[in-house]
Amino acid sequence: xxxxxxxxxxxxxxxxxxxxxxxxxxxxxxxxxxxxxxxxxxxxxxxxxxxxxxxxxxxxxxxxxxxxxxxxxxxxxxxxxxxxxxxxxxxxxxxxxxxxxxxxxxxxxxxxxxxxxxxxxxxxxxxxxxxxxxxxxxxxxxxxxxxxxxxxxxxxxxxxx
Amino acid sequence: xxxxxxxxxxxxxxxxxxxxxxxxxxxxxxxxxxxxxxxxxxxxxxxxxxxxxxxxxxxxxxxxxxxxxxxxxxxxxxxxxxxxxxxxxxxxxxxxxxxxxxxxxxxxxxxxxxxxxxxxxxxxxxxxxxxxxxxxxxxxxxxxxxxxxxxxxxxxxxxxxxxxxxxxxxxxxxxxxxxxxxxxxxxxxxxxxxxxxxxxxxxxxxxxxxxxxxxxxxxxxxxxxxxxxxxxxxxxxxxxxxxxxxxxxxxxxxxxxxxxxxxxxxxxxxxxxxxxxxxxxxxxxxxxxxxxxxxxxxxxxxxxxxxxxxxxxxxxxxxxxxxxxxxxxxxxxxxxxxxxxxxxxxxxxxxxxxxxxxxxxxxxxxxxxxxxxxxxxxxxxxxxxxxxxx
Numbered sequence: 001x002x003x004x005x006x007x008x009x010x011x012x013x014x015x016x017x018x019x020x021x022x023x024x025x026x027x028x029x030x031x032x033x034x035x036x037x038x039x040x041x042x043x044x045x046x047x048x049x050x051x052x053x054x055x056x057x058x059x060x061x062x063x064x065x066x067x068x069x070x071x072x073x074x075x076x077x078x079x080x081x082x083x084x085x086x087x088x089x090x091x092x093x094x095x096x097x098x099x100x101x102x103x104x105x106x107x108x109x110x111x112x113x114x115x116x117x118x119x120x121x122x123x124x125x126x127x128x129x130x131x132x133x134x135x136x137x138x139x140x141x142x143x144x145x146x147x148x149x150x151x152x153x154x155x156x157x158x159x160x161x
Numbered sequence: 162x163x164x165x166x167x168x169x170x171x172x173x174x175x176x177x178x179x180x181x182x183x184x185x186x187x188x189x190x191x192x193x194x195x196x197x198x199x200x201x202x203x204x205x206x207x208x209x210x211x212x213x214x215x216x217x218x219x220x221x222x223x224x225x226x227x228x229x230x231x232x233x234x235x236x237x238x239x240x241x242x243x244x245x246x247x248x249x250x251x252x253x254x255x256x257x258x259x260x261x262x263x264x265x266x267x268x269x270x271x272x273x274x275x276x277x278x279x280x281x282x283x284x285x286x287x288x289x290x291x292x293x294x295x296x297x298x299x300x301x302x303x304x305x306x307x308x309x310x311x312x313x314x315x316x317x318x319x320x321x322x323x324x325x326x327x328x329x330x331x332x333x334x335x336x337x338x339x340x341x342x343x344x345x346x347x348x349x350x351x352x353x354x355x356x357x358x359x360x361x362x363x364x365x366x367x368x369x370x371x372x373x374x375x376x377x378x379x380x381x382x383x384x385x386x387x388x389x390x391x392x393x394x395x396x397x398x399x400x401x402x403x404x405x406x407x408x409x410x411x412x413x414x415x416x417x418x419x420x421x422x423x424x425x426x427x428x429x430x431x432x433x434x435x436x437x438x439x440x441x442x443x444x445x446x447x448x449x450x451x452x453x454x455x456x457x458x459x460x461x462x463x464x465x466x467x468x469x470x471x472x473x474x475x476x477x478x479x480x481x482x483x484x485x486x487x488x489x490x491x492x493x494x495x496x497x498x499x500x501x502x503x504x505x506x507x508x509x510x511x512x513x514x515x516x517x518x519x520x521x522x523x524x525x526x527x528x529x530x531x532x533x534x535x536x537x538x539x540x541x542x543x544x545x546x547x548x549x550x551x
Contacts, residue, residue: 048254131307
């Protein structure tokens with residue numbers, strides 16, 4: 001039983017690494033990989049309009065403003081009166097898959113910074129603060145949980161956003 | 162502080178960990194008075210949800226006393242007796258405003274894992290792995306509660322700790338199954354699983370006006386408990402034929418609403434149990450959906466099936482043909498507790514909803530590993546084991 005679980009954890013670790021090494025997209029693990037894109041994709045969140053700070057003409061919230069001129073930003077009303085869509089993409093993002101994968105593993109992919117900034121901007125606008133994980137942690141590092149710790153460290157910087 | 166720690170598959174221990182700290186201005190720190198086992202913890206314990214780390218604190222269903230509040234907490238003050246919803250939800254995103262609190266956009270500090278596995282990330286949950294935020298659980302002396310104004314609810318004076326404890330998870334989860342399953346006056350309702358959540362779902366169906374409520378399990382003590390405390394009918398699938406009984410008790414139509422409160426480690430008497438066990442142990446499917454298959458099969462044409470049991474990912478032999486051809490409505494959710502807890506506390510105060518009988522065993526936190534052993538293996542009639550850290 002334990003051996004099976006360890007094998008499952010190793011397999012999971014492999015899948016996590018695969019996710020890091022392959023370009024991020026909107027495909028699930030059982031679906032065909034996306035078509036190659038020539039332009040950087042837009043990363044988009046919808047912000048609930050509980051607060052009125054954000055309009056298409058308003059200054060960018062701090063996490064996004066910090067990205068500077070490296071990105072294009074688009075703000076528009078969401079369909080169905082669901083708030084405001086905040087979209088960000090790299091201005092110049094053409095990279096080889098190997099380079100992109102290596103940068104993601106090192107935590108230096110600019111798309112990771114975009115995801116984190118979008119998530120944090122949405123939280124600030126909706127709740128007034130960015131939710132932090134518990135600290136100090138109660139866990140201990142082990143060989144088996146290294147892939148999970150790696151994934152957790154990138155928790156807001158990865159995903160499908 | 163002292164806490165119950167996940168040490169590996171089927172390995173628990175009580176040990177010392179750092180006290181929780183305030184991390185946000187909307188946080189509160191709660192001194193835990195009572196915290197209880199939940200069937201969904203067994204999936205973590207058994208390694209079926211592979212996002213746990215050695216040293217993670219288990220537990221998500223709890224009640225306690227506020228000992229510290231952040232500067233942005235308005236509803237609570239030090240000394241308040243509160244029950245806390247097991248899900249971490251901001252209360253202000255679009256999903257929270259639709260009262261779908263467990264789908265909160267902002268409650269999970271680690272959304273990447275569940276976005277990749279499920280497509281989108283639900284909110285966070287205490288003590289329920291790093292896939293749901295990695296928040297420390299409640300089987301500890303203290304716990305940090307983010308968005309405290311949203312997730313912590315003051316317990317009315319007339320409601321005991323023993324009763325209010327289950328307003329944290331079992332009662333709102335069960336109520337949600339009956340409510341979102343669409344139970345209405347005159348319905349026949351079948352509930353698979355007579356654990357804490359199943360019993361609360363059955364009681365909710367009664368209170369929502371169902372004419373007949375039938376609860377299905379294999380443990381005689383749980384079925385007797387349901388008959389005695391909930392006013393529902395019992396069906397033991399080890400000694401009775403579920404299909405025949407449900408047809409007979411519903412005038413040949415089948416139940417109008419079928420609520421599945423078992424989840425990914427369900428049992429059965431037939432060969433499908435062996436089939437699913439083998440596939441699950443080999444990780445060829447992550448979940449054993451036996452009760453869900455039954456609920457779909459036995460539900461009446463045009464009826465409603467609600468999945469309350471926790472599922473992690475992939476299942477095999479899922480009867481989509483029955484769902485489609487019988488025109489079923491199939492829904493599921495983690496609990497939207499914030500939506501129901503104030504109402505449930507009022508019902509508890511009026512005596513309409515009793516829960517104390519679920520706490521079959523109460524013990525100090527030091528004995529929590531033994532408590533989980535009793536709970537997992539259903540020893541000594543254990544339905545829920547309650548731990549008292551103080």
